[in-house]
Amino acid sequence: MEKDWPVLSVVDLFCGCGGMTIGLLEAAADAKRRLRIPLAVDDDPTAADTFLRNFPSAGIECAKVESLIDGELGAPLTAMESRLPRKVGPVSILVAGPPCQGHSDLNNKTRRNDPRNALYARVARAAVVLKPAVVIVENVPQVANDHGQVVDLTACALEAAGYRVHLTTLDLRKVGVPQRRKRHVLLAVSGSTPSPREILDGLGGGCADHVRTVEWAIGDLEDVEPVTAFDRASTPSPENRERIDKLFDENIHDLDNDDRPPCHRDKKHTYRSMYGRLWWDQPAQTITTGFGSMGQGRYVHPTRRRTITPHEAARLQTIPDYVQLGLEAKRGAWAQMIGNAVPAFLTRALGRALIPHLTPLNDDDVAWAAKGVGRSSGHVTATPPARGTGW
Template sequence: MSTVHPLRRRHRPAFESGSRTLSVVDLFAGCGGLTLGTAEAAHAHGFAIDVRLAVDFEDAAIRAYQANFPSAKTQVAAVEAIFDGDLGSKPSGSELSVARSVGTLDVLVGGPPCQGHSSLNNHTRRADPKNRFYLRMARAAEVLRPKVVLIENVPAVVHDSEGVVDRATKALNAAGYTVTNSILELVRLGVPQKRRRHVLLGIRTGLVGDDIDLGEVLAAGTQRSRDLRWAIGDLANQTSNSWVDTPSRPSAENSARMQWLIDNDEHDLPNRLRPPCHQGDHSYVSMYGRLKWKEPAQTITSGFGSLGQGRFMHPSLCRTLTPHEAARIQGFPDYFTFDAAVTRTELSVIIGNAVPPALAATLIARLIAADVFGEPDTSRPAPE
């Protein structure tokens, strides 16, 4: 019996149907990568998902989220305007209102903006106001009291000058959570790209027995490495009128650079063929580079359509990656729609900023298997 390739599935599972329900809130939600991963894990174990709230300040991202999770309650807003209280303080009026609306909660997930921590932002990453968004996840956990809180970010978040990971951990500990954190190599979770992410996982004390090791939950995956051919090999000659399958239009200079790489069977462009600003001694050899079929892709960013922003040239064709290919490399199946984007820039940002669903799918599946969500939660009193 043949198995459908996980990224080529065209029919969305009935995530809202199941014998039990898993309630979810997704903050800094983007198009819903963490929600999708949670939904996939839940569906595989007979749970329906109920998205009580998904928030992002980008309208385009929420449009995409709503298109893929039509029954979800979504909101275009700044998370810090909703969860506006200080860590450890009594809930504010805004916080009480959202807590009443959400009710009993199983899973809180979020990927706060990470540009302040990114290694591409060398000058400000350790002292950037965006870094404080990380603490809004801890505040939301204080207010909503989920069984599980999962915060995703770039590895460099641990070097933040304000110590946001340690501060979030202490706040969650004080709120009654057992917390652990780790850096995950997503290629070991079956993601076909060389992407590393920092994950903080908190579970309400009392929901985990002595037989569960949170370190094991965040341990490296066991899936074999997926290469680029596995992810997008069938899309090389895809023809479609949709811009999702249309690559960006390169300049004449970049077309010539890509043709040189193919004609010479090279993957790194020599200095003499690079723009002057990319010549000389540097460590950015991936810029203007060609991908390899037998390896995972480099980390997908919103610049996947630009030859000068990374190793984003197709392995065998004279073009950069299409949005469809970039979405596949991120781990989004074909049933996940990005039609809500109205400009190519929106499309690139939505896909490039997304969290690969496999991250949440792996971790939530492990927690379901450990029976963290096994019994209905009746311990949390209604907000006053």
Template structure:
């Protein structure tokens, strides 16, 4: 489990890369990049105090808790000059800016193209910093119709600033992450730098990493219990009614039986086949579903342990996100899961970092390359077809 993120040997010190991580969260992206041994931490920012504390505790680097929208609008050039003054080598800027903007900014300033959103602020800071490579990670619906103008404008701005911009939807399971985790990834390479390709897949569909590989050796804990040797391996204290449902769900990938639990779930299953994952168990020999901020709660998806009668612990969720087994999440119980669910899996980040370092003409992972049109109204409706086609959105992609 941990070998995937063991730091590589130190580089020769020539042209070392600098890493700037915006919307850094609890450190998933930074952990993956720094594990290559070729990147030096330059600057990180996030306005979530618990996530920032987790980043600092585990990575040992300070996180600036600043308003990046304000920095982008008032002092982007000063900010960029300060970072550039501290590093002579190439820089990679990474981040997962949210698509949502501050409604007060949009309303007051009449922003119709997303320049005053956090996503737009990220692009403004990227243009000011002029890093050799920019990597953006986000939800797949970044490329959906409702967000298309935001993405298209950002791509245009980066292109006008001298970047070659490529965008794909990736399934991080292709990099060894034991989840079916589809994500939007944008890689922009400066014109005077070799073009960066997307990472090569390390795992094929049918041979993805399994739940058992990553959490199968953890000690059992019951509802409401915490492991003696690991404060992060703590299960939610479920209600009696929830436990009655869980005990009736078959082990190792089982679904909630008809007639068990809320009647509304049966009605939706009968009418349109919906919510079959609710109160479902993970299966030992397959990947997990996407780990979310609500993965401790059985009513929020297929988040029941394969055998034990409870939802996932923070340690299990973190391992399925490929965090190191000694990673400590700072903050209240629920906030740990929020940090984990929102994070970039460190193993996926490491594969992207390796692609940044190597360039080359390898085969590239990806569900689909994004062109001049949105993927549709929502990515979720496309997932069944992707599975049928062996992990691709359409034939030929």
């Protein structure tokens, strides 16, 4: 019986709509474990509400992470930090996807000197405060080039706290994500958990002989009748309507320079995929918050004269259909939550490798920590609804 499965606890910092926790939830169910989420933090109210809708028993805090984890690395715990472990209880896995706009090559203004980059190192401080058995931090590969050396700072602080740490840049096709997307992953483990290098080098979850394609992810949604805007593509400008028609009339996937707006011409090395059409038989390009606009990337549907819908973008992010992203949400909110999400298959693969080695919470811990943090009680644990085959 699911209700008798042992319980692990997860804290999710910068939780967004919950991509990282969803992957762990799936892996936990595979190992017959339930999850308790005593703390999930995001400062965006729509993201926090969405997380809570999917994990109604989570201890959600709509707040800045640095307002809860408010001390500096190496300094004694603050009053806030001293109280937090008593509220949160034992933590099996701490996951964090700090904002990555400051590191992204798409950000030409403040790249690598953005104060948001320091939020990455705050995860090490959270580990010192909450003492999780495992820490997983996800970001864009460019985080390794940050001027403040946040990755080194974080890894050193975690090692000083007794963790074994490994860093890698992972091609997410390896874990079955149907996107050409590379992500930086920091994994820190304690106790008798296998070496983090072994775990990261051995990650799987994709198909042995081929990569997953756009068709695998969204083939069944090609002609779905939109009941809500979730299954409706955004309306293109008249100019973009013409560009979409050209892609189909000429059966091409990339527009000539002359057909792009002047600001995108002559930048073919960086921006070649902009205004492009996806291929059925290949992975998608990285899904970003701009998936609804052909000027933001290769987001025109392979066979239909439109850009991809929020539902299709969520599928390409390996967010299962049972996840409720809020039918009342606005297109912009979906773009933020879906585009910012960490593909769930990444933490599903990590969870499958890690969870069998983690000691479940004992009954006293499960009962004692019943209050959780924030708006909701933290004691009811989550299991995923039945999943379709192939996911």
